[in-house]
Amino acid sequence: MVEIRLKNSKSRRMETLDPITPGRVSMYLCGPTVYDRAHMGNARSAVVFDQLFRLLRHVYGADNVTYVRNFTDVDDKINARAAETGRPIGEITKETAQWYIDDMAALGVMEPTHMPRATEYIAEMVAFIEDLIDKGFAYARDGHVLFRVRAYDDYGKLSGRTVDDMIAGARVEVAPYKEDPMDFVLWKPSTPDIPGWDSPWGRGRPGWHIECSAMSHALLGKFDPEGKGRFDIHGGGSDLLFPHHENEVAQSCAAGHAFAQIWMHNEMLQVEGKKMAKSLGNFFTVRDLLDRGIPGEVMRFVLLSTHYSKPMDWTEKKVVEAAKTLRRWYVAAEHGAQVPEAVVAALADDLNTHGALAAMHNLNGVELGAALSLLGLWGGRVPDWAEAQLVDLSAHVDRFAQTRAAAMESKDFSALDALKQALIAAGVEVRMSKEGVELVPGPDFDPAKLEDV
Ligand SMILES: [Zn+2]
Structure with missing residues (x-):
């Protein structure tokens, strides 16, 4: 044991x-x-x-x-x-x-x-x-x-x-x-x-x-x-x-x-290096953050990234980094039950959650899946928020480029405007530049709405 x-x-x-x-x-x-x-x-x-x-x-x-x-x-x-x-x-x-x-x-x-x-x-x-x-x-x-x-x-x-x-x-x-x-x-x-x-x-x-x-x-x-x-x-x-x-x-x-x-x-939690207090305007509840679209898994990752016995500093930067790491891990993970020794050993050493997360950067497949489960970050399927970010928008980029070219040619921009509005309604940010168009899923991105586009 x-x-x-x-x-x-x-x-x-x-x-x-x-x-x-x-x-x-x-x-x-x-x-x-x-x-x-x-x-x-x-x-x-x-x-x-x-x-x-x-x-x-x-x-x-x-x-x-x-x-x-x-x-x-x-x-x-x-x-x-x-x-x-x-x-x-x-x-x-x-x-x-x-x-x-x-x-x-x-x-x-x-x-x-x-x-x-x-x-x-x-x-x-x-x-x-x-x-x-x-x-x-x-x-x-x-x-x-x-x-x-x-x-x-x-x-x-x-x-x-x-x-x-x-x-x-x-x-x-x-x-x-x-x-x-x-x-x-x-x-x-x-x-x-x-x-x-x-x-x-x-x-x-x-x-x-x-x-x-x-x-x-x-x-x-x-x-x-x-x-x-x-x-x-x-x-x-x-x-x-x-x-x-x-x-x-x-x-x-x-x-x-x-x-x-x-x-x-x-130990206690601070926000951006300051004590969390209603008077400082940096007081927030779990529900406030969920309502802002920060996924629960991301919050848990941030909370586990500092050892429990040390003061924890909650920062926006950590939230962004945690979301990036988790998205990468969800792509690489597969359902597994055998948690690698390094992850269990870190947790068994005075609940070193930071060490456990660090050890997970070297994992893939079933080992990563099992470790994510033990860390309470994965129920065996990719959460909707991370799934949404994985949708391939390249077909939409091509279509947008063609519609744009046609609009420039005919000087009729109505079809292009309609397409742009439909993408925005699906929660996609449309970034146009001289080089072309970039489509980026925003926090409210709903892949189901892309079918109407
Ligand atoms: Zn008590």
Whole structure:
């Protein structure tokens, strides 16, 4: 079996993946909060861990990998969106979760084994919180339940901070119901106008962090053969390392679970060298780019062209280059199942997607086809956008030249104009010069419309 080595953010070392249950791998990824379209930064995390999922399935077998990616469907941002729009919360979260699934599918992201929604696991969260209270790691006050950070000695180990550093540098909220400013919310009261569930502490809703501890345990940790509550890999964006992941570890380990063995964090995405921000006008969603005609395969290629642990710079130049490379590969590829060793070896080396793509430049035929499939870039047929670019327009060039010559002769340009308009309607750019005519398929090129020309 291929040995997979991963950089563990917990130990800060490269480690060989050694599954808790031999031959079976379990992985959890913090998914989106569903109130809006996914932006390219969200997409990077989904694509990176989809690529790991695909590698794990390739190495361990498709039935031997359990991948969980949650939907956070209870959150104050969702409540705010509902208040702004006057729409029911359930309608917003259902619609947004489906947008996410569809947009990620366009990027070749497979559906994980489980996609739990936080609101489906409220009972598990309440039980988890009760257990933490029983063990002295949490306390209830004024309808809130808080995690007692000072009671958990290893707090800060994952992100490499001490509690005192965190207090000095952090924007910790001081509140009358907290014993210590560092304590974080496990449960909070809900007013009648926002979602709430009955609990031993009154009607309320969970804080954000507890859902991942409860859901990862219910779907993965519970199946640890030694009963230690372990699972293999936990992923997320580096922006989640603190406080979200630090708090997940504290909750789970305080409850007595050994939790994730390997932590992986993908770095953030920039646009043309700048932080992506609505205020800078360089903020875009996956849907925005799909609507601009950038194919999902091209976006995925660009996202995989930088190692997940490095900041990724999204540029127009990379998009153009990726489209060119993919078009060439689609012409050269044939359906195949045997992925060349160099491609698997690169991925098995801490998910070196850049190295895998580089190795593919030397491939052809079935080897290239198999590698493209493993990279999630090819479903066994050339995508329509790439196919469209492959149509031979030489017969149309000849016809255009003849019609043009006839028009010059007769001084009647009506037939030439009609032909030109028909080509434009089919999405073809008509470039005329003294040398002749060049016909170039544009982004809206539709070969079916050429039949009307
Ligand atoms: Zn999480």
